[in-house]
Amino acid sequence: MFFLTPGLVAVVCILIAWIFKNADGNMERRKGETRARTKARPWVDEDLKDSSDLHPVEEDADDWQDTEESVEHIPFSHTRYPEKEMVKRSQEFYELLSKRRSVRFISNEQVPMEVIDNVIKAAGTAPSGAHTEPWTFVVVKDVDVKHKIREIIEEEEEINYLRRMGRQWVTDLKKLRTNWIKEYLDTAPVLILIFKQVHGFAANGKRKVHYYNEISVSIACGILLAALHITKGSLEEETFISFLIL
Amino acid sequence: MFFLTPGLVAVVCILIAWIFKNADGNMERRKGETRARTKARPWVDEDLKDSSDLHPVEEDADDWQDTEESVEHIPFSHTRYPEKEMVKRSQEFYELLSKRRSVRFISNEQVPMEVIDNVIKAAGTAPSGAHTEPWTFVVVKDVDVKHKIREIIEEEEEINYLRRMGRQWVTDLKKLRTNWIKEYLDTAPVLILIFKQVHGFAANGKRKVHYYNEISVSIACGILLAALHITKGSLEEETFISFLIL
Numbered sequence: 001m002f003f004l005t006p007g008l009v010a011v012v013c014i015l016i017a018w019i020f021k022n023a024d025g026n027m028e029r030r031k032g033e034t035r036a037r038t039k040a041r042p043w044v045d046e047d048l049k050d051s052s053d054l055h056p057v058e059e060d061a062d063d064w065q066d067t068e069e070s071v072e073h074i075p076f077s078h079t080r081y082p083e084k085e086m087v088k089r090s091q092e093f094y095e096l097l098s099k100r101r102s103v104r105f106i107s108n109e110q111v112p113m114e115v116i117d118n119v120i121k122a123a124g125t126a127p128s129g130a131h132t133e134p135w136t137f138v139v140v141k142d143v144d145v146k147h148k149i150r151e152i153i154e155e156e157e158e159i160n161y162l163r164r165m166g167r168q169w170v171t172d173l174k175k176l177r178t179n180w181i182k183e184y185l186d187t188a189p190v191l192i193l194i195f196k197q198v199h200g201f202a203a204n205g206k207r208k209v210h211y212y213n214e215i216s217v218s219i220a221c222g223i224l225l226a227a228l229h230i231t232k233g234s235l236e237e238e239t240f241i242s243f244l245i246l
Numbered sequence: 247m248f249f250l251t252p253g254l255v256a257v258v259c260i261l262i263a264w265i266f267k268n269a270d271g272n273m274e275r276r277k278g279e280t281r282a283r284t285k286a287r288p289w290v291d292e293d294l295k296d297s298s299d300l301h302p303v304e305e306d307a308d309d310w311q312d313t314e315e316s317v318e319h320i321p322f323s324h325t326r327y328p329e330k331e332m333v334k335r336s337q338e339f340y341e342l343l344s345k346r347r348s349v350r351f352i353s354n355e356q357v358p359m360e361v362i363d364n365v366i367k368a369a370g371t372a373p374s375g376a377h378t379e380p381w382t383f384v385v386v387k388d389v390d391v392k393h394k395i396r397e398i399i400e401e402e403e404e405i406n407y408l409r410r411m412g413r414q415w416v417t418d419l420k421k422l423r424t425n426w427i428k429e430y431l432d433t434a435p436v437l438i439l440i441f442k443q444v445h446g447f448a449a450n451g452k453r454k455v456h457y458y459n460e461i462s463v464s465i466a467c468g469i470l471l472a473a474l475h476i477t478k479g480s481l482e483e484e485t486f487i488s489f490l491i492l
Contacts, residue, residue: 094473099324121340222468225468226473227472232332
Protein backbone atom coordinates (compact mmCIF):
# COMPACT_ATOMS: atom_id res chain seq x y z
CA MET A 1 0.00 0.00 0.00
CA PHE A 2 2.79 2.40 0.81
CA PHE A 3 5.16 1.99 -2.08
CA LEU A 4 6.83 5.16 -3.25
CA THR A 5 4.79 5.80 -6.37
CA PRO A 6 5.35 8.75 -8.66
CA GLY A 7 2.35 10.98 -9.03
CA LEU A 8 1.18 14.18 -10.52
CA VAL A 9 -0.95 16.65 -8.68
CA ALA A 10 -1.86 17.02 -5.04
CA VAL A 11 -5.49 17.91 -4.87
CA VAL A 12 -5.77 19.58 -1.55
CA CYS A 13 -9.39 20.04 -0.91
CA ILE A 14 -9.61 22.37 2.01
CA LEU A 15 -13.11 23.40 2.83
CA ILE A 16 -12.93 26.64 4.71
CA ALA A 17 -15.71 29.06 5.38
CA TRP A 18 -15.31 31.95 2.97
CA ILE A 19 -16.77 34.26 5.52
CA PHE A 20 -17.11 32.81 8.95
CA LYS A 21 -20.49 33.33 10.46
CA ASN A 22 -21.58 33.57 14.04
CA ALA A 23 -21.70 29.94 15.05
CA ASP A 24 -23.63 30.36 18.25
CA GLY A 25 -26.41 32.26 16.53
CA ASN A 26 -26.78 29.58 13.91
CA MET A 27 -26.85 26.85 16.49
CA GLU A 28 -29.56 28.52 18.50
CA ARG A 29 -31.79 28.91 15.49
CA ARG A 30 -31.19 25.41 14.22
CA LYS A 31 -31.82 23.91 17.57
CA GLY A 32 -35.19 25.60 17.78
CA GLU A 33 -36.11 24.43 14.30
CA THR A 34 -35.02 20.91 14.97
CA ARG A 35 -37.11 20.62 18.10
CA ALA A 36 -40.18 21.85 16.33
CA ARG A 37 -39.87 19.43 13.42
CA THR A 38 -38.13 16.32 14.63
CA LYS A 39 -41.21 14.20 14.93
CA ALA A 40 -42.77 15.13 11.65
CA ARG A 41 -39.86 15.06 9.20
CA PRO A 42 -36.57 13.97 10.66
CA TRP A 43 -34.94 13.46 7.23
CA VAL A 44 -35.62 17.04 6.24
CA ASP A 45 -34.00 18.49 9.31
CA GLU A 46 -31.03 16.24 8.84
CA ASP A 47 -30.44 17.55 5.34
CA LEU A 48 -30.93 21.15 6.31
CA LYS A 49 -27.95 20.99 8.65
CA ASP A 50 -26.02 22.76 5.97
CA SER A 51 -24.38 26.01 6.88
CA SER A 52 -26.70 27.81 4.47
CA ASP A 53 -28.37 30.69 6.20
CA LEU A 54 -31.97 29.91 5.34
CA HIS A 55 -33.59 32.89 6.95
CA PRO A 56 -31.40 35.91 6.38
CA VAL A 57 -32.38 39.31 7.59
CA GLU A 58 -34.90 41.08 5.41
CA GLU A 59 -32.48 43.65 4.00
CA ASP A 60 -30.81 40.89 1.99
CA ALA A 61 -33.89 39.96 0.05
CA ASP A 62 -35.09 40.85 -3.41
CA ASP A 63 -32.16 42.70 -4.89
CA TRP A 64 -29.27 40.62 -6.04
CA GLN A 65 -31.03 38.39 -8.52
CA ASP A 66 -31.82 41.40 -10.68
CA THR A 67 -28.15 41.61 -11.56
CA GLU A 68 -28.28 38.20 -13.24
CA GLU A 69 -31.32 38.68 -15.43
CA SER A 70 -29.18 39.84 -18.32
CA VAL A 71 -27.07 36.68 -18.53
CA GLU A 72 -26.95 35.41 -22.10
CA HIS A 73 -29.12 32.40 -22.84
CA ILE A 74 -27.21 29.41 -24.15
CA PRO A 75 -29.54 27.06 -26.03
CA PHE A 76 -29.48 23.44 -24.91
CA SER A 77 -28.44 20.83 -27.45
CA HIS A 78 -27.80 17.15 -27.05
CA THR A 79 -27.15 13.87 -28.76
CA ARG A 80 -27.89 10.38 -27.52
CA TYR A 81 -25.59 7.41 -28.01
CA PRO A 82 -27.02 4.06 -29.11
CA GLU A 83 -27.54 1.65 -26.19
CA LYS A 84 -24.50 -0.45 -27.04
CA GLU A 85 -22.29 2.63 -27.05
CA MET A 86 -23.77 3.78 -23.72
CA VAL A 87 -22.93 0.45 -22.11
CA LYS A 88 -19.42 0.56 -23.52
CA ARG A 89 -18.78 4.12 -22.38
CA SER A 90 -20.16 3.57 -18.89
CA GLN A 91 -18.05 0.43 -18.55
CA GLU A 92 -14.88 2.21 -19.68
CA PHE A 93 -15.51 5.16 -17.38
CA TYR A 94 -16.02 2.86 -14.41
CA GLU A 95 -12.94 0.80 -15.19
CA LEU A 96 -10.81 3.90 -15.54
CA LEU A 97 -12.06 5.47 -12.30
CA SER A 98 -11.73 2.21 -10.40
CA LYS A 99 -7.96 2.54 -10.83
CA ARG A 100 -7.89 5.78 -8.83
CA ARG A 101 -6.30 5.58 -5.40
CA SER A 102 -5.94 8.08 -2.58
CA VAL A 103 -2.18 7.94 -2.11
CA ARG A 104 0.24 9.77 0.13
CA PHE A 105 3.22 9.90 -2.23
CA ILE A 106 3.14 12.40 -5.03
CA SER A 107 5.49 13.03 -7.94
CA ASN A 108 7.26 16.35 -8.32
CA GLU A 109 6.87 16.29 -12.11
CA GLN A 110 5.45 19.49 -13.53
CA VAL A 111 2.02 19.54 -15.14
CA PRO A 112 0.89 22.03 -17.83
CA MET A 113 -1.19 24.90 -16.44
CA GLU A 114 -3.66 24.30 -19.25
CA VAL A 115 -4.50 20.96 -17.67
CA ILE A 116 -5.03 22.56 -14.26
CA ASP A 117 -7.25 25.21 -15.85
CA ASN A 118 -9.32 22.61 -17.68
CA VAL A 119 -9.94 20.36 -14.69
CA ILE A 120 -10.99 23.34 -12.59
CA LYS A 121 -13.29 24.53 -15.37
CA ALA A 122 -14.77 21.04 -15.50
CA ALA A 123 -15.36 21.12 -11.72
CA GLY A 124 -17.08 24.47 -12.18
CA THR A 125 -19.75 22.83 -14.35
CA ALA A 126 -21.15 21.17 -11.20
CA PRO A 127 -24.74 21.93 -10.24
CA SER A 128 -25.24 24.06 -7.10
CA GLY A 129 -28.06 25.23 -4.85
CA ALA A 130 -30.06 27.89 -6.76
CA HIS A 131 -27.07 27.97 -9.16
CA THR A 132 -25.00 30.05 -6.75
CA GLU A 133 -21.73 28.24 -7.60
CA PRO A 134 -20.40 28.70 -4.06
CA TRP A 135 -16.78 27.67 -4.71
CA THR A 136 -13.37 29.26 -5.08
CA PHE A 137 -10.44 27.31 -6.52
CA VAL A 138 -6.98 28.56 -5.68
CA VAL A 139 -3.95 27.18 -7.52
CA VAL A 140 -0.69 27.35 -5.60
CA LYS A 141 2.69 26.74 -7.25
CA ASP A 142 4.94 28.96 -5.13
CA VAL A 143 7.31 26.80 -3.06
CA ASP A 144 7.14 29.00 0.03
CA VAL A 145 3.37 29.31 0.01
CA LYS A 146 3.02 25.55 -0.42
CA HIS A 147 5.28 25.04 2.57
CA LYS A 148 3.31 27.47 4.71
CA ILE A 149 0.14 25.60 3.79
CA ARG A 150 1.80 22.35 4.79
CA GLU A 151 2.72 23.81 8.17
CA ILE A 152 -0.83 24.98 8.88
CA ILE A 153 -2.29 21.66 7.79
CA GLU A 154 0.16 19.58 9.80
CA GLU A 155 -0.47 21.66 12.90
CA GLU A 156 -4.23 21.12 12.59
CA GLU A 157 -3.89 17.46 11.69
CA GLU A 158 -1.67 16.80 14.69
CA ILE A 159 -4.42 18.19 16.90
CA ASN A 160 -6.87 15.91 15.08
CA TYR A 161 -4.80 12.86 15.89
CA LEU A 162 -3.89 13.79 19.44
CA ARG A 163 -7.04 15.44 20.75
CA ARG A 164 -9.77 16.72 18.46
CA MET A 165 -11.14 13.66 16.71
CA GLY A 166 -10.96 11.21 19.59
CA ARG A 167 -9.68 7.69 20.13
CA GLN A 168 -12.19 6.03 17.79
CA TRP A 169 -11.02 8.08 14.82
CA VAL A 170 -7.36 7.33 15.44
CA THR A 171 -8.21 3.65 15.78
CA ASP A 172 -10.26 3.65 12.59
CA LEU A 173 -7.42 5.24 10.64
CA LYS A 174 -4.82 2.76 11.86
CA LYS A 175 -5.36 0.37 8.99
CA LEU A 176 -4.66 3.20 6.53
CA ARG A 177 -1.34 3.89 8.28
CA THR A 178 -1.69 7.64 7.93
CA ASN A 179 -0.38 10.34 10.23
CA TRP A 180 -0.18 14.13 10.33
CA ILE A 181 3.10 14.44 8.42
CA LYS A 182 2.39 15.52 4.84
CA GLU A 183 5.61 15.85 2.89
CA TYR A 184 3.67 15.56 -0.34
CA LEU A 185 2.37 19.11 0.09
CA ASP A 186 5.94 20.26 -0.55
CA THR A 187 6.59 17.66 -3.24
CA ALA A 188 3.55 18.25 -5.43
CA PRO A 189 4.20 20.89 -8.11
CA VAL A 190 0.65 22.22 -7.80
CA LEU A 191 -1.86 22.43 -4.96
CA ILE A 192 -5.50 23.13 -5.73
CA LEU A 193 -7.17 24.64 -2.68
CA ILE A 194 -10.94 24.50 -2.69
CA PHE A 195 -12.90 26.95 -0.58
CA LYS A 196 -16.62 26.88 0.03
CA GLN A 197 -18.30 30.26 0.08
CA VAL A 198 -20.80 30.26 2.93
CA HIS A 199 -22.30 33.31 1.27
CA GLY A 200 -21.38 35.78 -1.46
CA PHE A 201 -22.10 39.38 -2.33
CA ALA A 202 -24.45 40.81 -4.93
CA ALA A 203 -23.36 43.57 -7.28
CA ASN A 204 -24.97 46.09 -4.93
CA GLY A 205 -22.83 44.86 -2.03
CA LYS A 206 -25.60 43.06 -0.21
CA ARG A 207 -25.22 39.56 1.06
CA LYS A 208 -26.16 36.73 -1.30
CA VAL A 209 -27.25 33.44 0.25
CA HIS A 210 -25.43 30.30 -0.89
CA TYR A 211 -27.81 27.42 -0.39
CA TYR A 212 -26.41 23.96 0.34
CA ASN A 213 -22.91 25.29 -0.18
CA GLU A 214 -21.07 22.34 1.34
CA ILE A 215 -22.95 19.78 -0.73
CA SER A 216 -22.46 21.88 -3.87
CA VAL A 217 -18.72 22.27 -3.35
CA SER A 218 -18.32 18.57 -2.61
CA ILE A 219 -20.10 17.65 -5.85
CA ALA A 220 -17.69 19.95 -7.69
CA CYS A 221 -14.81 18.13 -5.95
CA GLY A 222 -16.17 14.81 -7.23
CA ILE A 223 -16.14 16.15 -10.78
CA LEU A 224 -12.65 17.59 -10.25
CA LEU A 225 -11.40 14.17 -9.17
CA ALA A 226 -12.97 12.53 -12.21
CA ALA A 227 -11.47 15.20 -14.49
CA LEU A 228 -8.00 14.76 -12.99
CA HIS A 229 -8.18 11.03 -13.28
CA ILE A 230 -9.48 11.00 -16.84
CA THR A 231 -6.81 13.50 -17.81
CA LYS A 232 -3.92 11.68 -16.29
CA GLY A 233 -4.72 8.16 -17.36
CA SER A 234 -4.53 6.11 -14.21
CA LEU A 235 -2.15 8.21 -12.19
CA GLU A 236 -2.85 8.48 -8.53
CA GLU A 237 -3.59 11.67 -6.68
CA GLU A 238 -3.85 12.76 -3.12
CA THR A 239 -7.41 13.47 -2.34
CA PHE A 240 -9.35 12.66 0.68
CA ILE A 241 -6.93 12.88 3.48
CA SER A 242 -6.27 16.52 2.73
CA PHE A 243 -9.93 17.04 2.20
CA LEU A 244 -10.34 16.11 5.83
CA ILE A 245 -7.69 18.20 7.40
CA LEU A 246 -9.38 21.49 8.03
CA MET B 247 -34.64 27.32 -21.04
CA PHE B 248 -37.88 25.46 -20.71
CA PHE B 249 -38.16 23.63 -23.98
CA LEU B 250 -39.51 20.13 -23.77
CA THR B 251 -36.32 18.20 -24.23
CA PRO B 252 -36.06 14.41 -24.26
CA GLY B 253 -33.86 13.01 -21.55
CA LEU B 254 -32.65 9.83 -20.03
CA VAL B 255 -32.31 9.28 -16.35
CA ALA B 256 -33.59 11.21 -13.39
CA VAL B 257 -30.87 11.29 -10.83
CA VAL B 258 -32.74 11.89 -7.66
CA CYS B 259 -30.18 12.58 -5.07
CA ILE B 260 -32.01 12.36 -1.81
CA LEU B 261 -29.75 12.63 1.14
CA ILE B 262 -31.49 11.02 4.04
CA ALA B 263 -30.00 9.93 7.30
CA TRP B 264 -29.60 6.17 7.13
CA ILE B 265 -30.22 5.96 10.80
CA PHE B 266 -31.54 9.12 12.32
CA LYS B 267 -29.76 10.14 15.42
CA ASN B 268 -30.94 12.13 18.35
CA ALA B 269 -30.82 15.65 16.99
CA ASP B 270 -31.04 17.48 20.27
CA GLY B 271 -28.19 15.52 21.74
CA ASN B 272 -26.00 16.29 18.76
CA MET B 273 -26.88 19.94 18.88
CA GLU B 274 -26.04 20.23 22.54
CA ARG B 275 -22.66 18.65 22.07
CA ARG B 276 -21.80 20.62 18.98
CA LYS B 277 -22.79 23.84 20.59
CA GLY B 278 -20.46 23.17 23.48
CA GLU B 279 -17.62 22.32 21.14
CA THR B 280 -18.19 25.35 19.00
CA ARG B 281 -18.12 27.70 21.94
CA ALA B 282 -14.89 26.24 23.24
CA ARG B 283 -13.05 26.53 19.95
CA THR B 284 -14.49 29.43 18.01
CA LYS B 285 -11.74 31.85 18.82
CA ALA B 286 -8.83 29.57 18.16
CA ARG B 287 -9.73 27.90 14.85
CA PRO B 288 -13.01 29.00 13.31
CA TRP B 289 -12.39 27.22 10.00
CA VAL B 290 -11.93 23.90 11.73
CA ASP B 291 -15.20 24.15 13.60
CA GLU B 292 -16.97 25.14 10.42
CA ASP B 293 -15.75 22.06 8.64
CA LEU B 294 -16.58 19.78 11.53
CA LYS B 295 -20.26 20.67 11.27
CA ASP B 296 -20.72 17.35 9.57
CA SER B 297 -23.16 14.95 11.11
CA SER B 298 -20.28 12.59 11.88
CA ASP B 299 -20.39 11.57 15.49
CA LEU B 300 -16.86 12.39 16.46
CA HIS B 301 -16.94 11.22 20.02
CA PRO B 302 -18.98 8.04 20.19
CA VAL B 303 -19.46 6.18 23.42
CA GLU B 304 -16.56 4.01 24.40
CA GLU B 305 -18.24 0.72 23.63
CA ASP B 306 -18.02 1.54 19.93
CA ALA B 307 -14.27 1.75 19.88
CA ASP B 308 -11.60 -0.72 18.82
CA ASP B 309 -13.59 -3.58 17.41
CA TRP B 310 -14.97 -3.07 13.95
CA GLN B 311 -11.75 -2.34 12.09
CA ASP B 312 -10.48 -5.83 12.87
CA THR B 313 -13.04 -7.22 10.49
CA GLU B 314 -11.44 -5.39 7.58
CA GLU B 315 -7.86 -6.42 8.14
CA SER B 316 -8.24 -9.40 5.86
CA VAL B 317 -9.28 -7.40 2.79
CA GLU B 318 -7.22 -8.43 -0.23
CA HIS B 319 -4.49 -6.02 -1.24
CA ILE B 320 -4.81 -4.75 -4.80
CA PRO B 321 -1.46 -3.49 -6.09
CA PHE B 322 -1.46 0.01 -7.49
CA SER B 323 -0.48 0.46 -11.11
CA HIS B 324 -0.55 3.49 -13.31
CA THR B 325 0.46 5.05 -16.59
CA ARG B 326 1.04 8.70 -17.42
CA TYR B 327 -0.02 10.35 -20.64
CA PRO B 328 2.37 12.68 -22.48
CA GLU B 329 1.70 16.36 -21.76
CA LYS B 330 0.04 16.98 -25.10
CA GLU B 331 -2.35 14.11 -24.52
CA MET B 332 -3.12 15.37 -21.01
CA VAL B 333 -4.05 18.79 -22.34
CA LYS B 334 -6.22 17.24 -25.04
CA ARG B 335 -8.03 14.92 -22.65
CA SER B 336 -8.64 17.61 -20.03
CA GLN B 337 -9.97 19.91 -22.74
CA GLU B 338 -12.32 17.26 -24.13
CA PHE B 339 -13.58 16.31 -20.67
CA TYR B 340 -14.32 19.93 -19.83
CA GLU B 341 -16.06 20.58 -23.15
CA LEU B 342 -18.22 17.50 -22.73
CA LEU B 343 -19.21 18.31 -19.15
CA SER B 344 -19.88 21.94 -19.98
CA LYS B 345 -22.82 20.72 -22.06
CA ARG B 346 -24.55 19.26 -19.01
CA ARG B 347 -27.67 21.07 -17.83
CA SER B 348 -29.95 20.61 -14.84
CA VAL B 349 -33.26 20.29 -16.65
CA ARG B 350 -36.80 19.63 -15.50
CA PHE B 351 -38.00 17.61 -18.50
CA ILE B 352 -36.91 14.04 -18.78
CA SER B 353 -37.38 11.44 -21.52
CA ASN B 354 -39.27 8.23 -20.81
CA GLU B 355 -36.92 6.21 -22.99
CA GLN B 356 -35.57 3.10 -21.30
CA VAL B 357 -31.93 2.78 -20.44
CA PRO B 358 -30.02 -0.52 -20.10
CA MET B 359 -29.57 -1.64 -16.49
CA GLU B 360 -25.93 -2.29 -17.28
CA VAL B 361 -25.46 1.44 -17.73
CA ILE B 362 -27.12 2.20 -14.39
CA ASP B 363 -24.95 -0.42 -12.70
CA ASN B 364 -21.79 1.02 -14.22
CA VAL B 365 -22.46 4.64 -13.29
CA ILE B 366 -23.26 3.63 -9.72
CA LYS B 367 -20.11 1.53 -9.55
CA ALA B 368 -18.17 4.54 -10.85
CA ALA B 369 -19.72 6.71 -8.11
CA GLY B 370 -18.68 4.09 -5.58
CA THR B 371 -15.02 4.67 -6.45
CA ALA B 372 -15.23 8.04 -4.67
CA PRO B 373 -12.93 8.65 -1.72
CA SER B 374 -14.59 8.81 1.70
CA GLY B 375 -13.68 9.68 5.29
CA ALA B 376 -11.52 6.83 6.68
CA HIS B 377 -12.69 4.85 3.63
CA THR B 378 -16.08 4.15 5.21
CA GLU B 379 -18.00 4.53 1.92
CA PRO B 380 -21.08 5.93 3.67
CA TRP B 381 -23.51 5.71 0.76
CA THR B 382 -26.42 3.59 -0.40
CA PHE B 383 -27.70 3.79 -3.97
CA VAL B 384 -31.24 2.61 -4.58
CA VAL B 385 -32.49 2.10 -8.13
CA VAL B 386 -36.25 2.46 -8.59
CA LYS B 387 -38.01 1.36 -11.77
CA ASP B 388 -41.42 0.36 -10.40
CA VAL B 389 -44.08 2.82 -11.60
CA ASP B 390 -46.02 2.85 -8.31
CA VAL B 391 -42.95 3.29 -6.15
CA LYS B 392 -41.73 6.12 -8.37
CA HIS B 393 -45.09 7.81 -7.99
CA LYS B 394 -45.06 7.46 -4.21
CA ILE B 395 -41.61 9.01 -4.16
CA ARG B 396 -42.90 11.87 -6.27
CA GLU B 397 -45.74 12.45 -3.81
CA ILE B 398 -43.40 12.57 -0.81
CA ILE B 399 -41.00 14.88 -2.60
CA GLU B 400 -43.70 17.25 -3.82
CA GLU B 401 -45.23 17.45 -0.37
CA GLU B 402 -41.87 18.40 1.13
CA GLU B 403 -40.98 20.75 -1.69
CA GLU B 404 -44.28 22.58 -1.36
CA ILE B 405 -43.46 23.23 2.29
CA ASN B 406 -40.05 24.47 1.17
CA TYR B 407 -41.61 26.99 -1.17
CA LEU B 408 -44.44 28.11 1.10
CA ARG B 409 -42.85 28.08 4.55
CA ARG B 410 -39.62 26.29 5.29
CA MET B 411 -36.99 28.00 3.17
CA GLY B 412 -38.20 31.58 3.50
CA ARG B 413 -38.91 34.46 1.13
CA GLN B 414 -35.29 34.94 0.07
CA TRP B 415 -35.02 31.38 -1.24
CA VAL B 416 -38.24 31.65 -3.23
CA THR B 417 -37.04 34.97 -4.67
CA ASP B 418 -33.64 33.54 -5.55
CA LEU B 419 -35.25 30.63 -7.40
CA LYS B 420 -37.58 32.84 -9.43
CA LYS B 421 -35.15 33.23 -12.31
CA LEU B 422 -34.95 29.44 -12.61
CA ARG B 423 -38.74 29.25 -12.90
CA THR B 424 -38.95 26.10 -10.80
CA ASN B 425 -41.76 25.00 -8.52
CA TRP B 426 -42.69 21.98 -6.41
CA ILE B 427 -44.41 20.03 -9.17
CA LYS B 428 -42.13 17.26 -10.41
CA GLU B 429 -43.80 15.28 -13.18
CA TYR B 430 -40.43 14.04 -14.34
CA LEU B 431 -40.25 11.70 -11.36
CA ASP B 432 -43.08 9.75 -13.01
CA THR B 433 -41.68 10.18 -16.52
CA ALA B 434 -38.11 9.04 -15.93
CA PRO B 435 -37.72 5.28 -16.42
CA VAL B 436 -35.20 5.07 -13.59
CA LEU B 437 -34.67 6.97 -10.36
CA ILE B 438 -31.41 6.66 -8.50
CA LEU B 439 -31.94 7.49 -4.84
CA ILE B 440 -28.83 8.32 -2.90
CA PHE B 441 -28.78 7.90 0.86
CA LYS B 442 -26.04 9.00 3.17
CA GLN B 443 -25.30 6.64 6.02
CA VAL B 444 -24.78 8.70 9.15
CA HIS B 445 -23.22 5.59 10.65
CA GLY B 446 -22.96 1.92 9.86
CA PHE B 447 -22.59 -1.32 11.73
CA ALA B 448 -19.53 -3.49 12.18
CA ALA B 449 -19.68 -7.25 11.69
CA ASN B 450 -20.09 -7.64 15.46
CA GLY B 451 -23.18 -5.41 15.43
CA LYS B 452 -21.52 -2.44 17.04
CA ARG B 453 -21.87 1.02 15.64
CA LYS B 454 -19.31 2.12 13.05
CA VAL B 455 -18.61 5.84 12.72
CA HIS B 456 -18.91 7.36 9.26
CA TYR B 457 -16.67 10.42 9.21
CA TYR B 458 -17.58 13.34 6.97
CA ASN B 459 -20.43 11.32 5.52
CA GLU B 460 -22.22 14.21 3.80
CA ILE B 461 -19.06 15.44 2.06
CA SER B 462 -18.20 11.88 1.03
CA VAL B 463 -21.63 11.16 -0.43
CA SER B 464 -21.66 14.48 -2.27
CA ILE B 465 -18.28 13.71 -3.88
CA ALA B 466 -19.73 10.38 -5.01
CA CYS B 467 -22.69 12.29 -6.50
CA GLY B 468 -20.28 14.47 -8.46
CA ILE B 469 -18.65 11.38 -9.94
CA LEU B 470 -22.09 9.89 -10.65
CA LEU B 471 -23.06 13.00 -12.60
CA ALA B 472 -19.83 12.89 -14.59
CA ALA B 473 -20.34 9.18 -15.30
CA LEU B 474 -23.92 9.72 -16.47
CA HIS B 475 -22.93 12.57 -18.67
CA ILE B 476 -19.93 10.82 -20.21
CA THR B 477 -22.08 7.76 -20.82
CA LYS B 478 -24.94 9.55 -22.45
CA GLY B 479 -23.05 11.92 -24.69
CA SER B 480 -24.53 15.30 -23.96
CA LEU B 481 -27.97 14.28 -22.81
CA GLU B 482 -29.41 16.27 -20.00
CA GLU B 483 -30.35 14.94 -16.63
CA GLU B 484 -32.27 16.18 -13.65
CA THR B 485 -29.90 16.73 -10.83
CA PHE B 486 -29.76 19.44 -8.35
CA ILE B 487 -33.33 20.36 -7.75
CA SER B 488 -34.10 16.89 -6.54
CA PHE B 489 -30.87 16.87 -4.66
CA LEU B 490 -32.32 19.68 -2.62
CA ILE B 491 -35.68 18.33 -1.79
CA LEU B 492 -35.22 16.25 1.31
